[in-house]
Amino acid sequence: MKLLRLMSLGAFAMAGIQSAAAYAPASVPERAERAQDRARICMGAIEAERAERRAACDESLSSEFNRAIRADLLASRGWLSEAENALNDALRDFDAALKAVPNHLAALRGRAHALSELGRHVEAAALIERAMAVGGRATLLADRALLRERAGDLAGARTDLDGAIALDPSNSWARGTRGRFRQDDNEHEAALADFEAALALEPEVTSYHYRRGLSLAVLGRSREAVAAFDGALRLEPAVVQVWLERGRAFEALGHEGPALASYERALRLDARHEAALSRRAFLLQRTGRAEEAIAAYDRLLAVQPRAAFGLNNRAGLLAGLGKREEALRDLDRAIALVPGDGNALRNRAQLLLTLGRNDKALRDLDRAGPGHDAGAWHGMRGDALLALGRPAPALEAYRAALALKPQDRATLFGFGLAQEIRGDRSAAAAAYGALLAVDPEHEGALERREELLPALGRSIEVWPARLAGLWRDAGGAYEREREALRGIYRMLRPQPPQPVQALPTPPNPLAALDAALALDAFDVPRLIRRAQFGIGQPQREAQARADLAVALLLEPENPAALVQRARLSFRDGAFAAAQADAEAALRSEPRSIEALFQRARALTARGQLSAALKAYDDVVAVAPANAAALLNRALLLQHAREYERALADLDAAVAANRADPDGWVARAALRTALGQTDAAIADFDRALSLDARLGQAWYGRALAHQRRGDAAEAAADFARAQALDAKAEERYRAIGMAP
Secondary structure, three states: OOOOOOOOOHHHHHHHHHOOOOOOOOHHHHHHHHHHHHHHHHHHOOOHHHHHHHHHHHHHHOOOOHHHHHHHHHHHHHHHHHOOOHHHHHHHHHHHHHHHHHOHHHHHHHHHHHHOOOOHHHHHHHHHHHHHHHOOHHHHHHHHHHHHHHOOOOOHHHHHHHHHHOOOOOOOOHHHEEEEEEEEHHHHHHHHHHHHHHHOOOOHHHHHHHHHHHHHHHHOOOOHHHHHHHHHHHHHOOHHHHHHHHHHHHHHHOOOHHHHHHHHHHHHOOOOOHHHHHHHHHHHOOOOOOOHHHHHHHHHHHHHHOHHHHHHHHHHHHOOOOOOOHHHHHHHHHHHHHOOOOHHHHHHHHHHHHHOOHHHOOOOHHHHHOOOOHHHHHHHHHHHHHHHOOOHHHHHHHHHHHHOOOOHHHHHHHHHHHHHHHHHHHHHHHHHHHHHHEEEEEHHHHHHHHHHHHOOHHHHHHHHHHHHHHHHHHHHHHHHHHHHHHHHHHHHHOOOOOOOOOOOOOOHHHHHHHHHHHHHHHHHHHHHHHHHHHOOOOOOOHHHHHHHHHHHHHOOOOOOHHHHHHHHHHOOHHHHHHHHHHHHHHHOOOHHHHHHHHHHHHHHHHHHHHOOOOOOOOHHHHHHOOOHHHHHHHHHEEEOOOHHHHHHHHHHHHHHHHOHHHHHHHHHHHHOOOOHHOOOOOOOHHHHHOOOOOOOHHHHHHHHHHHOHHHHHHHHHHHHHHHHHHOOOHHHHHHHHOO
């Protein structure tokens, strides 16, 4: 790159009189190298943040006078401005670049894009045509497709995309955009092919994964759709719409738990997202969680008070819980918002019927019309008319209902009552008989028919029904008595020896976690739990790391995940990272025992013993019976020569966990060092009774015997320690004081 700078003669003169110490400019090669790097940053050859790229462009333009290079720099800065929607600034830079180099391709393309965004489509199209004469037809066809889409010429845009892909099959943007067009035209199989081709070229583009998932969902391939949405979320976990569609895909699979978790994740990102609020409330309602569903509709209506469907659905839930007046208020509001909402009108009519407000119910039913369930509508009209003392029109309504639902119990009973009120006892008895054929134990039908038949001179017909009832009652009583006698007989019979049954295999928690995460790979609590199990298991540790990476991608400040990553870092010897994660966890949960403990461990490993001692004080303040913290603090206190405090901690550690041999060994080691050999040997004996394989315990007891003068016992214990563990002495010195 040729670098030209203008400097006044005065400046040269002043530079000449400066001392070397006061003014030591960079050498010419260094300045040239910096200028080249800044130019490359400006043009995107070196990746940088947008602000740094702009600063690099400004700096390079202030000192570059080569027309071609200035045109490149101006075009690059113009594209930056265009991306920031500073369209007038972008046009100034593109115009300046074209003034320097009239057919500068990047400037022509950039100016066309800016003009198109300003709605100047004809000028933009002319610039693309001019650019096509220069070269790069495949790219320019893709550009023109975008401009044509903005101008509303979708057919022309698709034609251009087809041409761009034919010329350059590796143009991922063109493939992804054509896939979007095909998706909008419901050509989902073809759209999938385009998105998959685009992902093969650029797998890190979130929108390709997301749109692929949409097409898979429409095609009924919901499991694959979930995987596609997961691919998008691994790249950008904070996109609300992807979580929403993921929830819908899980609903289509019948997996309500992961669906609900997806909607809740969307609402963490945007608490006012109406679609997520709606889907969550509806799913809770559909799964019978009435109280939670009501609270969810409350939340939706706080965000969107005019959501008539939310009022309607909440009313149904409130009515189901017996809160009828509250339900009625919701329905009144819903109908006030949408006066012609037939569903709300029918629901209000049903509620009014239960409240005995039959004239209003009938009015609502007539306003609403039959809707999708004409049988139920006719039946409710019959009920309202009958309650208003109008049996003739009620009968017409019931007949219309029975033509659609001939075995509907409520309609058959209402039909019988209407006939009875109208005075046609024979027809009423027949209606009740038809109902009893459907439901032989219907109490209302039995009672009314028994009363009607004698009046019709058909008393004999009463007895079969009564006998059937008596037979059912007697049969039930007989079965109960018979079962009771069988139980007594079984108890009195000599029982043969029962074969020994194998105890049931306890559930495998890891297998259960694997199965759950195979369904929902973003279940953060389970990811953390599986990682917790996996740490320390060589065959599982890679999985644990991956699980924590996903958990922290989704929830960067999750304290439980941070604590588990601190454990991994500690195992890796990255003690500073372990401490940083533990402290980050404590910012969310200041009293987290595990986070406090990991911080203390990390400080100890980093040699910051005073800070570590204070950190263990913090653990014990929250969890006074934490045996591990007491044991570790005791070791630090020994190092600080605070032996009485150390012994007190070890006493507390042993009391807190009498089954842990390490506590007994640690206390025995300190007692040995303090000359309390009898008590030390007793502690070593207890440790060895818990785990006879502990070489350090045999070694420590050997030292205690040696101090007490028991040479034979000491020699035997030394030999046993060496046979069990060649590093027994080393392990002992890690917890005990030097003899």
